Amino acid sequence: MNGIAFRLHIATITYGKVMKVRVLVPGQNEEGAFSPGEKSLDEIISPALSELDSHSSEVCRYLISLAKNGSLEQHQTRGSITELAEKLLRMLEGE
Amino acid sequence: MRIDRVELSWFRGAGESGMLDTGSKSVVVYGDNGSGKSTFVDGVEYITRNGRVCHLQHEYSGSYQEKGVRNTSTPSEENSRSAIHFDDGSSIGADIKPDGSFTISSDPADLKVAIQNWNVESHILRQDEVSRFIHYTKGQKYSALLPLLGLSNLEQAAENLRQLRLNVIEQSGVEAKRILHQQLTGATKERLLSLKEEDVLKTLKEQTKKYAIEQPAEEIKPLTEQLAAEIENRINSLEPKQNRHIIVKQILEEKLLTKLENMISADEKAEEKVGALLDLRISVLEPMEKFVGIIEDPEKEIQCPSCGQMVVGSELIEHVTKELELLREVRAARDEAKAKRKELADSLGSVTKKTAEPNFKSWLELPEQEEPSALIAQLTKIQIAEPDVRWKTEDIVALRDVLPKLIALLEKEAERAPPSTKELIDDRDFVQICSTVPKIHELEDEIKRVQTLIEALEKSEKSVRDEIRNRAEHIVREISVDIRRLWSKIHPGEPIEDMKLYVHGEVDKAIDISLKFFGTDQLSPRLTLSEGYRNSLGLCIFLALALFGGGDDPIILDDIVSSLDREHRGMLTEVILEDLVGRQVLLFTHDREWYSELHYRLPAAEWKFLVLRPWESPEIGLQWSESVHTFDDARDLLPNHPEACGNRIRAIMDTHLSIAAEKLRIHMQYLRGIRNDYRTCVDFLNRIIGEAPERLRKKVDNRWLPYDDPISDWKTTRDLLIAWADRASHKGTLTPGEAEKLIDSCERALNHFRCRSCGDYIWIADQSGRKRLQCSCGELQWRYG
Numbered sequence: 001m002n003g004i005a006f007r008l009h010i011a012t013i014t015y016g017k018v019m020k021v022r023v024l025v026p027g028q029n030e031e032g033a034f035s036p037g038e039k040s041l042d043e044i045i046s047p048a049l050s051e052l053d054s055h056s057s058e059v060c061r062y063l064i065s066l067a068k069n070g071s072l073e074q075h076q077t078r079g080s081i082t083e084l085a086e087k088l089l090r091m092l093e094g095e
Numbered sequence: 096m097r098i099d100r101v102e103l104s105w106f107r108g109a110g111e112s113g114m115l116d117t118g119s120k121s122v123v124v125y126g127d128n129g130s131g132k133s134t135f136v137d138g139v140e141y142i143t144r145n146g147r148v149c150h151l152q153h154e155y156s157g158s159y160q161e162k163g164v165r166n167t168s169t170p171s172e173e174n175s176r177s178a179i180h181f182d183d184g185s186s187i188g189a190d191i192k193p194d195g196s197f198t199i200s201s202d203p204a205d206l207k208v209a210i211q212n213w214n215v216e217s218h219i220l221r222q223d224e225v226s227r228f229i230h231y232t233k234g235q236k237y238s239a240l241l242p243l244l245g246l247s248n249l250e251q252a253a254e255n256l257r258q259l260r261l262n263v264i265e266q267s268g269v270e271a272k273r274i275l276h277q278q279l280t281g282a283t284k285e286r287l288l289s290l291k292e293e294d295v296l297k298t299l300k301e302q303t304k305k306y307a308i309e310q311p312a313e314e315i316k317p318l319t320e321q322l323a324a325e326i327e328n329r330i331n332s333l334e335p336k337q338n339r340h341i342i343v344k345q346i347l348e349e350k351l352l353t354k355l356e357n358m359i360s361a362d363e364k365a366e367e368k369v370g371a372l373l374d375l376r377i378s379v380l381e382p383m384e385k386f387v388g389i390i391e392d393p394e395k396e397i398q399c400p401s402c403g404q405m406v407v408g409s410e411l412i413e414h415v416t417k418e419l420e421l422l423r424e425v426r427a428a429r430d431e432a433k434a435k436r437k438e439l440a441d442s443l444g445s446v447t448k449k450t451a452e453p454n455f456k457s458w459l460e461l462p463e464q465e466e467p468s469a470l471i472a473q474l475t476k477i478q479i480a481e482p483d484v485r486w487k488t489e490d491i492v493a494l495r496d497v498l499p500k501l502i503a504l505l506e507k508e509a510e511r512a513p514p515s516t517k518e519l520i521d522d523r524d525f526v527q528i529c530s531t532v533p534k535i536h537e538l539e540d541e542i543k544r545v546q547t548l549i550e551a552l553e554k555s556e557k558s559v560r561d562e563i564r565n566r567a568e569h570i571v572r573e574i575s576v577d578i579r580r581l582w583s584k585i586h587p588g589e590p591i592e593d594m595k596l597y598v599h600g601e602v603d604k605a606i607d608i609s610l611k612f613f614g615t616d617q618l619s620p621r622l623t624l625s626e627g628y629r630n631s632l633g634l635c636i637f638l639a640l641a642l643f644g645g646g647d648d649p650i651i652l653d654d655i656v657s658s659l660d661r662e663h664r665g666m667l668t669e670v671i672l673e674d675l676v677g678r679q680v681l682l683f684t685h686d687r688e689w690y691s692e693l694h695y696r697l698p699a700a701e702w703k704f705l706v707l708r709p710w711e712s713p714e715i716g717l718q719w720s721e722s723v724h725t726f727d728d729a730r731d732l733l734p735n736h737p738e739a740c741g742n743r744i745r746a747i748m749d750t751h752l753s754i755a756a757e758k759l760r761i762h763m764q765y766l767r768g769i770r771n772d773y774r775t776c777v778d779f780l781n782r783i784i785g786e787a788p789e790r791l792r793k794k795v796d797n798r799w800l801p802y803d804d805p806i807s808d809w810k811t812t813r814d815l816l817i818a819w820a821d822r823a824s825h826k827g828t829l830t831p832g833e834a835e836k837l838i839d840s841c842e843r844a845l846n847h848f849r850c851r852s853c854g855d856y857i858w859i860a861d862q863s864g865r866k867r868l869q870c871s872c873g874e875l876q877w878r879y880g
Contacts, residue, residue: 041252044562048554055547063555072255073248081255085262092544 042067059091097182097679098649101135103717104176105169106191108134110716118703119182121680125690126707127728131717132683136219136653137164138177142189143213146197150221161195168713169193179210213648214242217640222654226633228640229620233605238407240596240606243640244570246563250604253559254409258416260552265423267545276538279531286528295532302522319530326523333516335454340512342455343505344520349442352498355491358439361432362485368425437482447475467508470501564598570643571596571606577639578632581674585631585659585666590614591624594632608636630658634667642674649679656689664689668696688750695754699854700871726838737834741823744837745816748776751845755779758858759868760879761786780813780844792876799876805847812844850875 042064053060066072066084076084097119103109108131115124115135126132137148141164151163165175171193178188187201187210201207216228216239231239241247264270283290287298292315299318303311306325312318330341397408406414449455450471459468474497480486512520575595582594590613599605609616610632612623620632634655641650656664664686671680671693684690694704706720708727720727729743756763756779763774763782784806793802815837823829829837848856850870857875858868866880 039562041249041559044249044558045256045555048558049551052547052551055544059548060551063551067252072252075251076255076258078258081258081262082266085259085266088259088263088548089267089545092548 040068041072056092058094059088062088062091096646096648098139098681099180099182101138102176102178102180102188103134103138105166105173106134106141106175106177107131107137107164107166108710108713108717109138109166110168110714113717115681115705117679117681119679120703121675121678121697121701122682122703122705123690123693123697124681124683124705124707125687126683126685127709128685130685130707130710132685132707133221133653134717135681136221136651136683139179139651140215140219141177142179142187142199143210143215143218145199145211146189146191149215150223157195159191159195159197161191161193164191164195165193166713166716181206212242214239216240217243217637217643217650218648219651220634220637220653220655222657225630225637225655225658226626228636229608229629229633233599233602233607234410235407236596236606236608237604238409240567240571240574240640243574243643244567246566249559249563249566250409253556253563254412256552256556256559260549260556263545263549263552267541269542269545269549272538272542276535276542279535279538283528283531283535286525287532290532290535292532292536295529299526299529302526305522314533315529316533319526322526323523323530326519326526330519330523333519335457337513337516338454339458340509340516341520342449342452343509344512346446346449347502347505347509349446351439351442351446351494352502354435354439354442355494355498358432358435358486359491361428361435365425365428365432368428432485433482436480436484436486440479440482443474443477443479450475467501467504470497470504473497474501560603564603567606568598571598574639574643577642578635581635581638581670582632584670584673585635585663586628587666591628594620594635596636608632627658627660631663638670638674641678647678649681650675651681651683653683654685656684656686661688665692668692672696687747691750692754695751695758695848695856695858698859698871699849699856726842730835730838733831733834737829737831738823738827740831740834741820741829741837744834744841745776745820745824748780748816748820748841752776752779752783755845755848756782758856759783759786759790759877777813777816780809780816784809784813790878792878794874794876802875805844808840808843808847812840815840 045067046064049060049063052063098117099119100117101115103113104111106113113131113134115122124132124135137151140148146159148160148164151160153163156163169175174193175191176188177191178186180186185202185206187199187206189197189199191197199207199211201210228236228239241250280290287295289295295315296313296318299315299322300311302322303318306322306329308321308325312321330338333341397406397411450459458464459471473493477490477493477497478487480490572595575597578594578596579592583592592611594608594610596606596608599607607618608620609618610620610624611617617623620629624632638650656667659667668689671682682693684693690704693702706727708718708720709731710717726744726747729740729747732740732743753774753776761779761782763778787806787809788801788803791802791805792799794800819829819833819837823834848858850857850872852874853870853872855871857870857877859871860869860873861867862869866878868877868879869875
């Protein structure tokens with residue numbers, strides 16, 4: 001199927017009726033959400049940070065750690081975003 | 096997770112107690128309009144939406160919807176309650192005080208989060224919301240699908256990266272630094288061919304020879320300090336006349352006229368922006384700003400604190416963010432005006448100070464300098480305003496009058512300066528410009544560093560958005576397969592096809608629906624589909640979403656077939672049978688015919704059938720019927736209208752027996768013309784009675800024996816229908832006692848189609864190879880071959 005490894009639920013036949021057949025897209029788990037193994041946030045943003053890495057590897061590492069520990073995927077208040085920006089700028093200045 | 100029961104107390108149509116006991120099965124609830132079916136749906140929605148029922152959103156429903164949620168006859172001190180109990184023993188409940196304030200708690204505690212994370216788009220569908228998804232905007236469709244796509248976290252990450260980038264821009268002051276850099280480089284470019292440090296240093300060292308500096312420094316900054324000090328010494332040792340020229344030059348360099356015009360222009364700009372926006376925006380934003388900070392889930396709908404409308408959290412955040420950006424622009428304009436006022440004030444102060452220097456003052460006192468003296472006197476009289484305060488109009492008018500005249504006079508005087516003075520001034524300016532070069536480099540470094548961070552955040556956000564788009568495209572393609580499959584089941588062979596969701600190509604956060612209508616591509620179902628078809632498509636979309644993202648959560652369908660005709664309702668039954676296997680479905684309907692069809696087709700092992708009696712009063716609340724058939728609405732006519740009761744009974748039997756005959760593969764004799772479509776329950780019963788001795792079997796000791804017991808009941812019922820129901824119709828005479836007996840007989844007749852052991856109907860399993868129908872346990876059998 002288009003080269004994509006689809007996983008099929010087992011089709012159960014009862015009383016002559018075909019029960020639901022579900023097709024999942026790659027990386028998706030039974031609940032419909034993508035499994036963590038698909039492509040994590042740090043993997044998504046790492047290529048975009050390569051230039052920053054050559055200027056400030058500490059800031060780059062910190063951003064990747066935020067992506068890894070899930071902070072970037074959680075709702076942040078305006079206050080916490082401000083603190084985060086301050087921290088990044090301080091780190092940037094420190095190098 | 097399955098709902099075992101929903102318990103209500105003084106909630107909406109429920110009186111002191113009202114319970115929907117599903118026994119952890121799927122359930123079909125039949126009830127007339129107003130019997131209280133939706134009260135159970137409201138009870139569930141109230142909990143999942145954290146104290147809110149969408150259709151009760153109204154200006155009169157009260158701050159907490161207490162005027163809609165609480166039963167109107169609730170005793171004043173009594174709380175209202177809604178609780179859901181699940182098959183694993185867990186439960187969640189809402190306790191609503193008389194003022195509408197409420198608490199929702201669950202056991203275990205984390206169940207509350209799980210239940211309130213249910214996405215309504217894939218859990219609850221109501222009659223008036225069947226086509227809601229179709230009518231959504233592209234953005235609303237995206238927001239509705241986001242939780243199902245499993246991309247909320249990535250969407251949040253993209254938003255955080257965006258906010259972080261904006262915050263870095265604001266906090267770093269990179270824009271102001273860029274402007275300063277431009278100003279400084281603009282000034283240096285007129286005097287320096289190169290800004291390279293070694294070139295500037297080389298040029299400055301040539302100056303040190305001119306001014307006989309013995310130990311010139313090796314860096315720009317200290318070197319310019321050495322040179323500036325030496326030039327200043329020489330200026331101070333000049334003759335008073337030469338010194339005066341220096342002062343004149345300095346006054347001219349203040350560029351007072353330009354600064355005055357800059358200040359006026361900035362003031363006007365700020366005035367324009369501030370006047371139009373500030374009051375309005377602040378009144379909107381003040382209540383919102385605090386609110387936005389406490390939104391826990393930006394994908395959930397929330398009530399806007401300003402206008403009361405329901406909006407998706409992320410949209411509100413975006414709205415507030417945009418408003419704040421506008422306000423920040425206004426604030427920037429105000430700050431700019433303030434800066435320009437300060438600039439002018441500083442320059443005027445400096446000029447006033449210089450004009451008081453002895454060399455300049457003595458020049459002013461000369462009789463031929465009467466005009467500049469008078470102008471400077473006028474200038475010093477003008478009161479310099481504080482930066483926060485706008486200049487008085489008369490002061491601006493005075494400045495506009497005095498400054499051009501004074502500057503023209505001073506320029507003439509400056510031209511008279513001797514060459515040596517001019518050279519000193521020129522050198523001093525040059526050194527001053529060179530002294531800014533380290534600052535320019537410093538700014539360049541800072542801007543570059545911050546810019547790299549800003550670009551990295553921007554690229555990261557773009558990468559995340561690209562990922563969201565890719566995944567969303569994958570997933571909506573999958574959902575579209577389900578939508579098309581469900582549509583072709585409900586509408587087989589119809590020329591409306593190829594419907595699909597698609598991620599909008601150009602706009603972020605946008606999803607839409609397209610289809611083919613009689614072979615022509617249509618970018619929206621709203622262009623060509625009738626309301627009935629839109630509802631049908633909306634239903635397919637809901638079910639596809641429920642199948643895709645609902646896990647094993649229950650699906651609640653509240654009166655969803657109103658706009659479907661009999662044929663399409665039948666097809667929907669197929670969908671329920673085949674596609675919703677394993678999912679708990681809570682289905683509410685007021686359509687007796689569909690209820691009967693579902694009753695006869697859905698397996699009793701997985702489905703429960705309940706009938707609500709007509710609702711009488713708020714105090715009595717919800718009442719369940721003892722019977723799973725729908726005779727209760729006929730029974731309610733017994734005391735006062737027994738003859739109408741007879742008609743109702745016959746209508747009910749017409750529906751039930753037509754379905755039963757169809758299921759049993761009873762071939763009805765062909766009748767000429769329209770009579771073929773108007774068979775009565777008696778016609779069906781006659782055929783069933785006629786065929787039963789040959790076809791109906793009951794398993795006894797592993798042997799299939801003819802089963803005669805039902806036949807005598809069916810005969811009795813047929814006779815009563817002919818005698819009493821016909822009399823009720825034609826003569827309008829039927830006693831309450833007769834009507835009650837007729838109902839009992841009809842219920843008994845219908846119950847014979849059901850197995851007493853497994854509870855399923857005799858036609859639930861079709862062994863088509865052997866031409867036999869049977870119940871789930873196989874005790875009852877109908878041979879149709």
